[in-house]
Amino acid sequence: MFKMSIRNKLMVLLLTVTIIPITTSIIITNIYIKNSVTDESIRENMNLLSLGKSNIMNYMDIINQTSLGVYNALNTPGSLFRIIERKRNTPAGEVDFADRTIINSHLLNMYQSFKDIHQIHLQLSNRDQSYLLTRRFFRGPERAAYTIPQSAPAGNAQPFLEATHQSHSYKMQRNNSDPKEMVFTFHRPVINTPSDKVIGYLSIDVSTKALFDISKQLYVESEENLYIFDAHGNMVYPAQPDLSGKKLSEEWLNTIFQKHEEAGHFEWKDDSFAGIIMYDKMKTNYLDWTIVKLQPYSHLYKSSSQITRLNSMIVAVFLVIVVIATLFISVHFTEPIKKLISYMNKVQSGNLNMDIEVKGNDEIGILTRRFDAMIHTVNDLINREYRLEIANKTNQLKAMQAQINPHFMNNTLQSIGTLALQLKAPKIYSLVASLGRIMRYNMNTNDTVVPLSLEIQHVKDYLDLQQQRFGDKLEFSFDIEESTNSIVVPKMLLQPLAENYFKHSYEKRSSHGQIRILSSIYNSGFLVISVEDNGSGMPVDQLEQLRHQLNKPLNMLLQGQKSIGLSNVLMRLRLYFNESAKMEVDNLQPAGFKVTLWIPNDTNDKGETTS
Template identity: 45%
Template sequence: MKSRKPFNTIRNKLMLLLLAATILPIATSMIISYNATTGSITEEAIAKNNRLLSLGKTNIMNYMSNINQKSLAVYNSMNVPRSLYYILERSLEDEVFPNDLTDVINNRNLLKDHLYSIYQSVSEFNKVRLYVVKQNATYLLWNDDIKVGENDKDTLAATVKKASIEPTHQSHNYGLNIKFGDVNDEMVFTLHRPIFRAPSEELLAELSIDVRLTVLEDLNRQLYDGGKEDFYIVDANGQIVLASNKEEIGSKIDQTWMNGIYSSSEDSGHFDWAEQSFEGMIFYDRIKTPYMDWYLVKQTPYSHLYSAADRVARINIWVGAAFLAIVVIATLFISFTFTKPLLRLIGYVNKIETGNLNVSIDIQSNDEIGLLARRFRSMMQTINNLILTEYRLEIANKTNQLKALQAQVNPHFLYNALQSIGTVSLQHGDHKAYGLITSLGKMMRYHMNTMDSVVELNRELEYAQAYLDLQKQRFDTALGIRLQIDDQTRRILVPKMILQPLLENFFKHGFAGADSPSELTIASSLSDDGRLLTIRVQDNGIGISDERLAELRYGLDKPPPHGVVNSQTQSPLPSSSSASVAVSSQEAGGIGLQNVLSRLRLHFHPSAAIELEQVRPHGFSVTIHIPLGEGE
């Protein structure tokens, strides 16, 4: 006896089934829950970050608009004497720069008052610088101290033509060789505003305001999670105005993902990014005004974005592990409890296998296994009683098989015998008998070939000709045969034995008798596009009534009888005793029109059809339409 494979035991199968029934639902639930959670978190994160960046954009625009308005204070009270614009327009400064720089500026206090007013208007202003083009002089205000110096000759070329924001940089003295008291240089961004003589474009001066980053940092601190997300404000040239990592402020951003933001046709949006340095989602929004072009960019790593989903997944894993442990314990208990009596029953079977059919099977449980043991005892008693009977039946079966072999006749022997008879007839000059035997031999050979279910139309025509030759001899009458065969159709494959039922029914139901001349026409044609084969069998027999014609047409429209699908099977079919070419009778066991139609539709296409028509003044016609190129 072969040993049982460990994994084929009921115990192992039961354990695997219970484990699969537990693990698969839990794992599927975890996967679905995780995907649903991450999807929901992603959608929520996109909406949330779009709102945050939009809010940050609004706050920054309001703040920068306020700074811009303060810089426009130069144009206030343009025609009022002692205003800043009035002083610049009329060149009231008489500042000169002697070698010892000791002369006093007549309007310095007034100029200082104007610059100090701008300086005090916003607490984050670090320095205010006024460059006067005509005198090539720079006035620099820091805290309460104002310094004056002469600029280099190239300073005029460096002035701006319109208001603009210089990205964050280290605070400096604009090239002046001067020194304030206790200067604490810090990172600032600068608003540069040219001052023109209205309404011309003559440049009078340039006002520069250094702004500390404190308010800008406060406005954007709520837009990201410090230490988990990165935040940038970057200008159109890639200079970092503000960053969550302060060491990057003032430098040029060196990130390939920034090119995607610059090339985007949208001013705001988001996209996924995955590379060695960062994997997550990037959100951005653009601030574009006449004097600034900034981008607010926020990087959210997947690890932070999906942290809540990961926590849920870990909880699910621990819950699943706990349930799995319970299932394993329960499975072991159930498998051992249920399989123990089965193992005992297997032991009894092993004894029976040795030939001891009188083993006492002692399993008294009331469950299915106990019922199986009782039925097994009953079965063994029945087997003991049937063994002798089985031997006798086997001997009788062998005897019947021998008799069946003795009763078989080889059809090839009959065909060869016909050939021998035909040869003898030819030797004695009986050419008519030889021809009939040859026709019969062709029919037998055609019938004997059971391998082909479809044949060329030419072979079907040859069989029909042999059949007609025998029928002409049988009825001893003049029978006119007209073949109107298109040569293009001879090589086309058609189901075997589709013409013989039609011809047989002519002699059976439409033949008028030996005293009346008969004519039978077999025609075939191919449509112009080569996709439809038409075969027509027409006679001049006794015809058919209109009522019977309607019945036949109705029968062809109905589904075929059960089992009428094989060209080699002769199944009972409805009768058409009054038609010249109709369905064979059930008693005759022939293959009728409905069988032919069923085989055509099986081999070719459901659109195959058979058309029945009366021939006037008398006769009947059957036309077969076979679509080509659509079936096997």
């Protein structure tokens, strides 16, 4: 009884039409906000990374220019380059004071030209001479066993940057009171031009303060993470003494290194991080670093989550109001209906002489008054033997209908055709003849199977009538193999396939409509019939659904088949030829739709037509 109650149905309907749209709106709004926030955040962060990349590369370019000071006054005997070239094979103990003073002066000029330099190390190629200039002292020449880091380019002929590490003495003697700092090092090989022979190495340790200041402007420390790595995965930023010289073992880092794009982003989710990863690569002849920014979903969707919570609170308040209003409306609306049902129950019990009380002037009130009037009328008609009169009139009507039969319609069409010839209107005669053949074909229920030639003629008559309707906007053609005309097929096989074009595709076309019907014998085993059109085709998802429907077994096709569509055609084929008959549907390129029937070529064994 609960399911049949109009009151309950009305309550469910009102709640449904309010809750579902509101809930759907919230969901769509939330998805839209999340997508918008994500796109906007990615765009802003990629611009921010690009700006940070530009600032860092400009900063590194200053260091690069400073390191080129080793080549200043190249042709002057007292230049740093000439001293390195001249003294590179001299033992440390044999370097005179004048040359040591000149080297100190040149290194000091470099040191003072850039405020972020922590120390400068110069090592000649034979390792017998090493010089170290810090803010507190100048030491050298000494024999030191310092070797270039493994991250140096092959051949050691190109400058490169060493990732962040703690400063050291390059294996030279130094005071223990000298402070250690986190630095990154610019290594420049001194080349004996025009050859590529390396005659020394200039190493500039640069304080990370300025680099870190630039990096800190690129992210929110409490919510996001930012990393800078070199090409070997060594961490440049953030610099942590316990991670110095170590690589970060994160799978997303390998993903970034495998990407060929200079900049990009992707989503990532694992046990350690879930969110958006953005990166931008910095590459020059001396620099190969990558900036990586990790933005977790919790931070990305923080504002959208607040909006969603606010919307949910507002919706909850409105839903309470809707529920109360729904209860009131449903009770107020259904109370007169319940009274009317009570009156109907009394009428059903045989009480036709009661007076019905009507209060409202709305539709239910009108319905109640009409019901009251109807009861009185029925009561009068019953008293006048109305049932007998109805039976007589029904019999008379059936007798009149039985007089109109197919022969009358056929004779009428023949008369119209004769009149068309008399009036010299052969086109009208042709159309009437086509219509007549269609009617006779459809009215002849004795034949369940016919030769293919009759099916072709029937669909041609149908297309002739359609062409008269659409004029030169419709073209059709037949490509029928002669040997297929006598093959017996189920009746009404092709016309539903042609009609399918006019139902679903013809009105959507952008050019003249075209339909083509073909038949052939395939390997003497199958009759293949194709119906092609140039319509809009079918969306991929709907096409897959149709194919799934057509692949169902016969017992499932038989359920609920009342139309004469594609499924019905396939069902009748399988009833006649079992599972050996099949139907294929495809979209044509650039536009169009194609239905192909595969019919076993043994129709003569299946049955014959009857006349």
